[in-house]
Amino acid sequence: MQEIVPKFESIFTVDCVVFGFDEGELKVLLIERNEEDYTGWWALPGYYVQQDEGLDPAAERILYELTGLRDIYMEQFYAFGDVDRHPQGRVITVAYFAMIRLNPLKELKPVINYARKAFWHPINDLPKLAFDHTQIFEKSLEKIRRKISYQPIAFELLPEKFTLTQLQHLYELILNKKLDKRNFRKKMLNYGILKELDEKQRGVSYRAATLYKFDRRKYARLFQKELSFSK
Amino acid sequence: MQEIVPKFESIFTVDCVVFGFDEGELKVLLIERNEEDYTGWWALPGYYVQQDEGLDPAAERILYELTGLRDIYMEQFYAFGDVDRHPQGRVITVAYFAMIRLNPLKELKPVINYARKAFWHPINDLPKLAFDHTQIFEKSLEKIRRKISYQPIAFELLPEKFTLTQLQHLYELILNKKLDKRNFRKKMLNYGILKELDEKQRGVSYRAATLYKFDRRKYARLFQKELSFSK
DNA sequence: CCAAAAGTGTTTGTCATACACCCATGA
DNA sequence: TCATGGGTGTATGACAAACACTTTTGG
Structure with a gap:
């Protein structure tokens, strides 16, 4: 009997769901995309992981590059790998979430031009996001609802x-x-x-x-x- | 400014932690590897995901191929992507767990020859497993301990x-x-x-x-x- | 009749819940 | 003086915890 399952290679990315609290509202950090596929759409900050980079460090780096935010503790919560989640082909993404002290005065500045801008958006009024990011966001909400019940992450x-x-x-x-x-x-x-x-x-x-x-x-x-x- | 982060491709896999209960002991389903890297070592059942296959279906298929077990509900719990977790290069794995009714009479029969055999092993007496599977197993234990506290998965x-x-x-x-x-x-x-x-x-x-x-x-x-x- | 596990209640303390009024402050 | 949110206590019920003896059965 021979191997019947060919290995194949896939691109993979990290996406970050960052929650903030401002003006009495819960907000999530979004970017406006500046790349092919969903150009101009809003999306969660996320990007490709590098060859020699662990997942956690990748999440930190990517968040920084897309929003200018640093030193934020993020927790991995789910991997999304539906076959058709990305128009370019098979792209698996590992999703992270974080809750941070939002400083409304601090300007959010993407460091690389994959994002046109980064901004906070109230979670109750989200439009449809790029890719399956709406689904990723929903899952992160479930996660923090559960988590806040047993840890004072608020x-x-x-x-x-x-x-x-x-x-x-x-x-x-x-x-x-x-x-x-x-x-x-x-x-x-x-x-x-x-x-x-x-x-x-x-x-x-x-x-x-x-x-x-x-x-x-x-x-x-x-x-x-x-x-x-x-x- | 140009893109400073090159995309790269990675192989990715699914690993399954399947718990069973027999002879008054908690057991976990292992295989003996029949492939390069850690040949002959014990490992969690896991294999490459296919091009056109979602993660959940991949987990089901892989478990079947390596152990002959079918129709088992598994839940994704974590993605492991350390740079050096696999000797062949960058391999990210998405880990699943399941708890099943162990039938000690049912023979476990790998369907593909990537595994020499599949067997149940008491969790309190685990040797070092291939790759980072020991770490994956530990994480799954944490997960079911937490989960059993709020859902009757036992x-x-x-x-x-x-x-x-x-x-x-x-x-x-x-x-x-x-x-x-x-x-x-x-x-x-x-x-x-x-x-x-x-x-x-x-x-x-x-x-x-x-x-x-x-x-x-x-x-x-x-x-x-x-x-x-x-x- | 012995060994082994099955089966059974009560008490205590802690914690969740429900509920309504007075207080302090700035405008 | 009014509007606004700040701040406070008590009673009830549910549930977690601690704890030990009698019953049933097969060998």
């Missing part, structure tokens, strides 16, 4: 100092449901991973809220003790 | 009729810790996804235990209501 999205209400709104956005204010505060404060600051909100025309910081040390001490959030 | 491993004690032993094996008998039974029966049969165990030299079946209908009705199992 902090990654907030500014360093934040109010409990901001934190709650963020959870509500991600989980897509209302949470009870008193219960939310009780629970969050109970975890002991928030540090209350002496500082208050400024410039609001109502009672100023206390600011908090996420206490990474205490969180680390909880090891992988997983936090849960069902309602 | 049933997939058991014979159709089983006793509560068998089920508990299986949970203990996977989670690698002792569970309390009374609490375990209470919780399991409470979920309402077990159907008590009129039948008892036979041929044991002690009090015969009641047999149960997993009730897929009732489980489906719980939608994705997730079951939890911490202790």
Whole structure:
């Protein structure tokens, strides 16, 4: 009996789903394509992996080249390899996600001209994206919804100092449901991973809220003790 | 500015981690390799994906060809793409796992001669596997440990009729810790996804235990209501 | 009658949930 | 003084955890 399955070669890429939080909205980082196939379309930042490059480093590099963003921890979540997902032929993509502190003032600057521009777009109003990127995005949403239920990844999205209400709104956005204010505060404060600051909100025309910081040390001490959030 | 990242082509494969339960042990399905690189070594069943073949179908086909097992639902869990994971060059692999009802009488017969044989091996006694398959296996273990905590996938491993004690032993094996008998039974029966049969165990030299079946209908009705199992 | 596993309840504490009013601030 | 969000407590029910003895059966 001989080998009946020929090896074949495929191009492969990495795509990044980067979430940010701004103006009370969850946003995702997109680029406008400047290359053949879907030219001018919006897409997730993604590109070809290099010959001598691991997947994780490729994801970091590609995100940087397309958006100028660096040093962002990303987590691989799924590989997409449908036969017809790419018009050029067989292209498998490995998808990563990240949640970051969005700085609205920081300009996003593609370093290579594969992207015309990079920008933040609200997740509730996404048009159809290039390739199967809509599907990739949906899968990443599922993933972070599940993940936020057992790990406090929401902090990654907030500014360093934040109010409990901001934190709650963020959870509500991600989980897509209302949470009870008193219960939310009780629970969050109970975890002991928030540090209350002496500082208050400024410039609001109502009672100023206390600011908090996420206490990474205490969180680390909880090891992988997983936090849960069902309602 | 010109494109600074050359596309390159890579071979890619699928690897399968299939868990079974037999003789009171958790086992994993291995093959003995019959090809260059790690010839004669034990490895996870895995092979090249074809040109016109999606990842999921590839996983099904490859498992069949290497072990003779068919119609097994597998779930993708991670892509491994370290630069030096394969001696032949850059080979990315997409890994799948499955949990199945192991039939110790059914002979495992590779259909193509890439594998000399396929066999079940206890997971607690694994030698070093070919390529990075040890690492892939470890990751799959993490994955099923997490998954069993919120979905009753353990049933997939058991014979159709089983006793509560068998089920508990299986949970203990996977989670690698002792569970309390009374609490375990209470919780399991409470979920309402077990159907008590009129039948008892036979041929044991002690009090015969009641047999149960997993009730897929009732489980489906719980939608994705997730079951939890911490202790 | 012995060995081996089956089967069975109660108590305690923690945590999720539901729910409504007063407080502080700036305009 | 009003509008706006900030901030607070209690009662109920569900569920996790800890814990030990009696029952059944075959050999």
